Amino acid sequence: MNKRLLGALATVAIGAAVIAGIGSYVANAKNDSGVLAATPAGTMETPQGTLPHATLAISVYPDSLWRDNGKGAHPGYVSYGPVTNYEVPAHSVITMTVTNYDGGESLNNDYFAHVRGTIDGSAMLNGERMTQISTDAVGHTFTIHGLAVDQDEFFVSVPMKAVAEEDMPEEGYTSKPNVTVFTFVTGGPGEYVWNCEYPCGDGSIAKFGHAMSTMGYMSGHFTVKG
Template sequence: MTTTTTGASTGAKKLLGGVLFVLVSVAAVAGVGLFLHSASADPQPILVATPMGNVDSPQGKINGASIELSVFADSESSNNIQNKEGSRPGYVTYGPSTHLQLPANSLITMTIKGYDGGEKLNNTFFSRVVGTVDGTMTVDGKQVKSLGEDQVQHTFTIHSLPTSTQPTLFVNIPVQIQSEETMGKFDEDGVLPTPIVTTFQFYTEGPGEYVWNCEYPCGDGTYAKFGAAMSRYGFMSGKVTVK
């Protein structure tokens, strides 16, 4: 009798574990679905990459396009006027829009102008350049492959979605910080500093829908600094449409 009871108990635990696993999996898929629904319903005007015609690349002649973003210490001082939430005091933000459209099967040249300071990354992986041509980026004209973990103001990180119906795309760009002196002056007079200019290139393949976000903990004190602007779509996260 004792053996039978133990076996039944073990079976019940396995069944419960299986049910919990299924529920967690369903919740994760539902979360992705809700995010995509929110992104697809985003009223922000799409920021469309500028065509460059055929350009030279390590792969030979290929269609090219360029696009530019900026990242600001405070959404009130930014040009992110297209944000559906409007400006929010103390919210860091990318702009002018967080919904990007890129051409398929192309070489993308992207520029990010950074106007913010920083502290230290939670995960040093995101201090490295990933997914670009030659694994590099240029920072104010200097070619680099990574930054110090305490030299990052924000990241621009494109993620693929969990699907096999579109090409994989992963790009990570750490944006170098402004100096403490520069940010102190900004706090005093509110005048934007000279931006740190980061430029990089990456390839797109076939059409697809992707998401991007900042991996630097630049929110408020909640959720390990991943709350506020970090958890609200349209400030430090967005969508990439390849078509």
């Protein structure tokens, strides 16, 4: 991780608290919800040359009623799914598609409203290229980083646009999700974590409670496998 990035992260005090929480979460990995491995998809031209390509498609939901037939421990928690642990190949180019069915409020930090760490720093939102979204339209973020400062430099953060309030149904999931597609290059093998940097959980400390601090909802493992 480079110094500039480290500085930017250090300013996000609450985010740091979440990262500390993930430390204990990783220690509890035995309760894991399973792992989704990226699907090989041939090769792709990148600024680093032609690399093996793999894809990963996940979603974000406003609740966890879809999990365990609604009988899970926290059916009311916002959550990424179908699982929250992902595995991608090393030295490859990865295209992730995140379909967001959840709404949102306002992000407390402009840093995470920007796309970071992807090829050319952009992402596709509902088919249109973008590099950032308005801080008042962020539903969640997908932010991958190392746990330890001495780990390989690998940082990707993409904001997920919130579904408009009028498009959020009372029950079930919206028919107008926001679909974000982004592509990044992995380095060598390593164990990383990802988490959402948008304070989407309820509870104490500026909504960084509950879903944000409970394993398997807004955080998980991100394994780069050699």
